[in-house]
Structures are given as structure tokens and as C-alpha cells.
Amino acid sequence: MPGPDGTGLPGRLVVEDWDALTFRVNRVAYRSEEVFQAERDRIWARTWLYLGHETEVATPNDFKTRTLGGRPLIFCRDADGDIQAWLNSCPHRGTILCREREGSTKLFQCFYHAWTFRNSGDVAAIPGKDAYEAAGEGFLDSMRLRAVPRLESHEGFVFVSFDPDVPPLLEYLGDAADYMTMISQQHEAGMEVLPGTQMYGVRGNWKLGVENAMDGYHFSPTHNTFVGYLRETGFAVTDDDQYAYNLGNGHSLLVLTGHGGRISMLWEPRFGEDEKVRTEAHRAEMDRRLGPERARYVADESHILFVWPNLLLFDLEGLSIRQLEPVAADRTDVRAWQLAPRGEDADTRALRMKTMVSFVGPGGLATPDDIEAYEAVQRGIEATAADTRPGMDYSDMSRGMVDEVKGVQGRSIDEGAMRGFWRHWVDALGVEDGLAVSGDRPERFLEGRNVR
Amino acid sequence: MTALIGGREITRADVEDFLYDEAEILDAWKYDDWLALFEPGARFEVPATDWKGESFFESGSFVTDDWDLLRARVKRLKSRKAHAENPPSRTHRMISNVRLREADEPGLLRVTASFIVHRARDGEFDAYVGRYDHLLVPGDEGLRFRRRRAVLGHEHLTAGARLSFIL
Ligand code: FES
Ligand SMILES: [Fe+2]
Numbered sequence: 137m138p139g140p141d142g143t144g145l146p147g148r149l150v151v152e153d154w155d156a157l158t159f160r161v162n163r164v165a166y167r168s169e170e171v172f173q174a175e176r177d178r179i180w181a182r183t184w185l186y187l188g189h190e191t192e193v194a195t196p197n198d199f200k201t202r203t204l205g206g207r208p209l210i211f212c213r214d215a216d217g218d219i220q221a222w223l224n225s226c227p228h229r230g231t232i233l234c235r236e237r238e239g240s241t242k243l244f245q246c247f248y249h250a251w252t253f254r255n256s257g258d259v260a261a262i263p264g265k266d267a268y269e270a271a272g273e274g275f276l277d278s279m280r281l282r283a284v285p286r287l288e289s290h291e292g293f294v295f296v297s298f299d300p301d302v303p304p305l306l307e308y309l310g311d312a313a314d315y316m317t318m319i320s321q322q323h324e325a326g327m328e329v330l331p332g333t334q335m336y337g338v339r340g341n342w343k344l345g346v347e348n349a350m351d352g353y354h355f356s357p358t359h360n361t362f363v364g365y366l367r368e369t370g371f372a373v374t375d376d377d378q379y380a381y382n383l384g385n386g387h388s389l390l391v392l393t394g395h396g397g398r399i400s401m402l403w404e405p406r407f408g409e410d411e412k413v414r415t416e417a418h419r420a421e422m423d424r425r426l427g428p429e430r431a432r433y434v435a436d437e438s439h440i441l442f443v444w445p446n447l448l449l450f451d452l453e454g455l456s457i458r459q460l461e462p463v464a465a466d467r468t469d470v471r472a473w474q475l476a477p478r479g480e481d482a483d484t485r486a487l488r489m490k491t492m493v494s495f496v497g498p499g500g501l502a503t504p505d506d507i508e509a510y511e512a513v514q515r516g517i518e519a520t521a522a523d524t525r526p527g528m529d530y531s532d533m534s535r536g537m538v539d540e541v542k543g544v545q546g547r548s549i550d551e552g553a554m555r556g557f558w559r560h561w562v563d564a565l566g567v568e569d570g571l572a573v574s575g576d577r578p579e580r581f582l583e584g585r586n587v588r
Numbered sequence: 589m590t591a592l593i594g595g596r597e598i599t600r601a602d603v604e605d606f607l608y609d610e611a612e613i614l615d616a617w618k619y620d621d622w623l624a625l626f627e628p629g630a631r632f633e634v635p636a637t638d639w640k641g642e643s644f645f646e647s648g649s650f651v652t653d654d655w656d657l658l659r660a661r662v663k664r665l666k667s668r669k670a671h672a673e674n675p676p677s678r679t680h681r682m683i684s685n686v687r688l689r690e691a692d693e694p695g696l697l698r699v700t701a702s703f704i705v706h707r708a709r710d711g712e713f714d715a716y717v718g719r720y721d722h723l724l725v726p727g728d729e730g731l732r733f734r735r736r737r738a739v740l741g742h743e744h745l746t747a748g749a750r751l752s753f754i755l
Contacts, residue, residue, distance in 0.1 A: 331607035332636035332647025337747030360669035467747050474648040486645040494657050499650030502704045504752035
């Protein structure tokens with residue numbers, strides 16, 4: 137059904153009704169290849185995307201290869217120490233230039249005709265170059281490695297954009313930026329990405345992964361066995377007084393204070409007595425360094441931060457970076473890294489790895505149930521595909537709207553963060569009539585939060 | 589192939605029987621019987637597919653269970669609320685290329701073997717291929733795991749590949 141703007145996408149992708157207090161998402165958004173392609177063109181090709189962390193390429197000549205928005209890239213630190221992002225495609229005839237996943241090199245040589253490039257992008261050698269010389273001066277220059285048009289980083293998090301006309305990164309990150317700064321402030325020595333990447337695929341649409349991360353409502357039922365494990369270790373999980381925020385530009389945040397301790401910052405019994413001593417010392421240092429007010433935000437709250445469209449920061453017991461790479465409407469590749477304090481003592485590090493991997497990861501005690509959830513949604517929504525009865529092929533995300541009209545801050549167990557995500561999504565897609573609003577939207581949306 | 593561990597002679601057939609028994613137990617979802625194959629304090633590990641080192645404290649991984657977590661994992665798998673395994677995956681395990689190797693520590697036997705685990709669930713059929721790298725302790729009641737490690741041969745876990753079951 138072609139949309140009114142001729143895009144082939146239907147209208148009424150997101151339907152909010154402020155009289156009935158309902159918010160509904162058209163399930164075509166999860167299953168349509170046309171929507172997937174439109175997302176590639178209008179979201180992934182047009183906005184800042186999280187590429188990787190500077191510490192993944194810690195020393196000059198380090199590189200990683202990584203596909204982003206379907207495009208193979210080389211993420212490297214050049215011989216001068218500058219971070220670069222090159223299209224991993226030989227300028228000659230397009231061959232994948234670097235076929236390794238990671239390593240260290242000053243030169244990338246294409247195996248096909250042996251053109252060689254410096255990691256700064258310059259052509260280093262072309263066999264039988266004389267044959268091209270007649271073409272004139274500019275030839276070598278025109279054959280430099282193709283850069284991703286924009287690259288900027290914030291607190292070590294490196295972002296790229298395939299569209300040169302995006303606003304500066306900090307402006308784009310807006311209120312999300314400070315939560316990334318908070319992460320960098322957790323430890324005086326700074327944070328670094330550890331080797332050992334959880335790379336896995338999910339049979340579900342990428343947006344289900346975002347919803348799941350912004351959904352405190354599912355925690356108790358979905359993670360029943362994990363909650364049971366926490367309770368046995370002497371920690372009572374609570375959903376009270378925890379909130380969700382839309383940070384603007386599609387970014388969103390859950391602030392969690394009752395879901396678990398935070399290694400070296402907020403002790404809980406399962407961390408053990410030794411860790412209690414270490415935590416007290418580190419926490420005192422944080423108070424001195426950051427002041428008690430800021431230290432409280434940095435240390436005592438857990439955050440799940442979503443940075444539109446492909447980055448999730450799980451700032452919980454430890455810190456896990458998760459990157460979403462949609463590969464089809466119903467398939468998403470996920471990559472997750474552990475971000476840990478530099479020079480952490482061995483006992484704390486061991487505790488951190490055990491604790492984080494047991495919760496946030498596809499082999500842990502909780503994440504498999506999340507994956508089960510989004511895969512089960514992906515299969516389940518087939519039941520209403522092309523159902524012509526009104527409203528049948530829609531998912532409901534109305535929870536918390538009753539409070540929203542009263543101006544009460546949305547809770548982590550509401551669906552307000554999801555609503556913000558979907559409004560931004562439909563706007564980014566630019567489908568005419570994509571968003572249908574009826575009734576009076578509350579004058580003031582509760583967005584943002586002052587933590588400085 | 590034979591190894592002499594603490595005065596006991598262990599043959600490759602002994603080790604193969606142990607691994608085949610374990611495969612049968614896991615394919616039948618007998619998790620208590622499975623836990624009984626570990627000595628108290630044992631570990632269960634599945635490294636990340638890009639990790640080449642030894643210590644899991646230096647890296648991210650898929651599974652790094654100490655004895656506490658291993659017991660919690662078993663308890664979870666027995667629960668009807670382990671949604672990712674309810675209904676449970678149907679698995680079919682094949683083990684080959686079993687080799688006895690010297691362990692760094694006396695009294696321990698290092699065993700490597702190839703595995704293929706086929707898993708059927710939700711209308712999908714996925715294969716997991718890799719190498720076991722176990723440390724075993726010979727005791728009066730037979731062999732026991734001190735460290736059970738499954739190293740995936742994949743470059744990454746392909747779609748549907750969550751490790752909710754035991755690899
Ligand atoms: S395609 Fe790379 S050198 Fe020809
Ligand atoms: Fe979850």
C-alpha cells in the first residue's frame with residue numbers, strides 16, 4: 137500500500153490518542169523490508185552512528201573492521217595517532233581492502249591488484265603506476281582511501297556519519313552527552329574497552345531490542361529466575377522510585393536505583409566483604425574528586441542510556457556497551473563490549489566480569505530471556521499481518537500516559553521512553569501522515585533532567 | 589592413549605565414556621545429574637569468539653560461571669520461568685577427536701575434543717561447532733570437571749544463537 141508521499145510506506149505508523157490515552161505502533165514497522173530499507177536510507181545513512189571506543193584502537197596502527205549500517209568499515213588509529221574511519225573497500229575496483237577482523241598495520245594492501253594505502257588514507261604504491269601517469273597529476277590523489285564523511289568522538293565514544301551535513305556531535309548528543317561524561321568520571325584512571333566481544337545475531341527487528349532495553353515493565357516477569365537469584369544473594373530488587381526520561385533527538389534514559397549494586401561504587405552482599413572495603417575507599421575518593429552531589433549521580437544510580445539509533449550503554453553493576461546493527465527487517469547483529477576502569481585490581485575485575493557476563497550477555501542468566509522476548513514478538517506479530525480489522529496490527533505502548541497528562545514524571549516501568557523513541561523514529565522516517573495524533577497532547581512533555 | 593594421574597590409569601575410552609554420558613545427560617535435560625559431574629568449586633566457561641587468551645578476567649565472554657553461578661544456572665534451567673528454555677531446546681550432541689593432554693597442575697587431566705551441538709527450537713535448526721578444553725579430576729566415582737570450557741569455532745554467534753542451553 138503506497139503511502140501518500142509515494143514512498144511505498146503506509147501512513148499511521150504511530151497512532152497516539154490523548155482522549156483514549158493510547159499509543160499504538162503499527163507492526164509493519166517490525167516486519168516490512170520496505171520500512172527496513174527506508175530506515176537504511178533515512179536513519180542509518182543520515183545520522184550519527186556509534187562506531188566504537190577509542191581504547192579499542194589504543195595505539196597507533198591498531199585497527200578493527202566493523203560493518204555499520206550495512207557498510208564495511210576500517211576503524212583505526214593512524215601512524216600519527218589520529219582516529220580514522222575508512223570505507224573498507226578498495227578505491228580501485230571495490231574489493232574489501234582489509235579482510236582481518238583486527239590487528240596492527242601501517243599499510244593496507246588490497247590483494248586483488250596489490251594497491252597499497254597508508255592508514256592515513258594516502259596511496260602508498262600502485263604496481264605499474266607509469267600506466268596511470270599519463271592520466272595526469274590528480275590520479276593518485278583521486279585514489280585515496282574513502283573516508284566516512286564525518287567522525288567525532290565524545291569521552292572516547294567514536295561516532296561517524298555517512299551524511300556530511302549532520303550537526304556537531306555534541307549538539308546531536310544533547311542531554312545524552314553528560315551521561316557519557318558520567319561514565320568517564322567513574323574512575324580517576326579512566327575507562328577502557330576490554331578484549332573479548334560478545335558478537336551475536338538475533339532473529340528480531342532492531343527496534344525490539346531498543347524497546348526491551350527501555351522497558352522496566354518486563355523486568356520482573358521476564359527475568360523471574362534472575363530476580364530469584366538476586367534475592368537469594370541478599371538483594372531485594374525493587375521498581376519503586378525509578379524513572380524514564382526522553383532526552384531529545386531520539387535518545388532516552390532509564391534511571392535505576394533498585395536493581396543491583398555497582399561494582400566499586402555501590403555495594404551489595406553478593407559482591408563480598410573485600411569488595412565492601414574497596415568500595416568505601418573508592419567512593420570516598422569520588423566524593424573528593426567530583427563533589428558529593430555529582431558523585432551521587434555518577435556512583436549511586438544505574439543508567440541504561442540509549443543513544444539514537446544504534447548505541448545502548450548498560451551502566452549497571454559494571455558497564456557494557458551494546459551496538460545494534462540491523463541486517464534485515466527481522467534480523468539484528470549485536471556486538472557488546474565490557475568497559476572497565478584502567479588498572480583495576482584483579483579481584484575487582486574478576487568480580488566485574490562474572491557479574492556483568494552473568495546478567496548482560498547472550499550466555500548469561502537474564503539476556504537470553506530478553507532475546508527470547510524479541511524473537512517471540514517477531515514471530516507473534518505474524519498473526520495480525522494484513523489483518524484488515526481496525527487497530528489489529530498494532531502494538532500498545534500506552535502505559536504511563538495517565539501520569540503524563542498529569543505532568544507526573546514517567547516511571548521506568550512505564551512506556552514513556554518507548555513513546556519518545558517511536559515519535560523520533562516516525563519523524564526521522566519522514567513519512568507523511570506517519571504519525572496520527574488525536575486529542576490534546578499535554579502542553580509540556582517531561583524531557584531531560586538536571587544532573588550537573 | 590593413556591594418562592597416569594595420581595597413580596590412576598585413565599584411558600581415552602574412559603574419557604570418551606565420560607563425555608558421551610555427559611552428552612546424553614544434557615540432551616535429556618537432566619540438570620542435577622549434569623551438576624553432579626562437577627567437583628564443588630568448579631567453573632564453566634564459554635569464551636567470546638574473538639578471544640585468544642586464557643584469563644576471562646581480562647576479557648568479555650559468553651559464560652564465566654564460578655561455582656555459585658553454575659549452581660544458579662542449573663537452578664534457573666530447571667525452572668519453568670527460564671523462558672528462553674521453556675519449552676527447552678532439543679539438542680543433539682556429537683563429540684569426536686578426543687585427546688588426553690598434560691595439564692599444568694599435577695593430579696589434573698586436560699582433555700580436548702571437538703563438538704557439534706545441533707539445536708532445534710522455534711522452527712529453526714542451528715549448529716554450534718567448537719572444541720572442548722576441559723580440566724578433569726579423576727576420583728573414586730570417576731572423572732569430574734574442575735573446569736568445563738567450550739570454545740566456539742564460529743566467528744560470531746549467528747542469528748538465533750543465544751546460549752540459553754548448555755554448550
Ligand atoms: S581492486 Fe584493489 S587493487 Fe584492484
Ligand atoms: Fe531484560
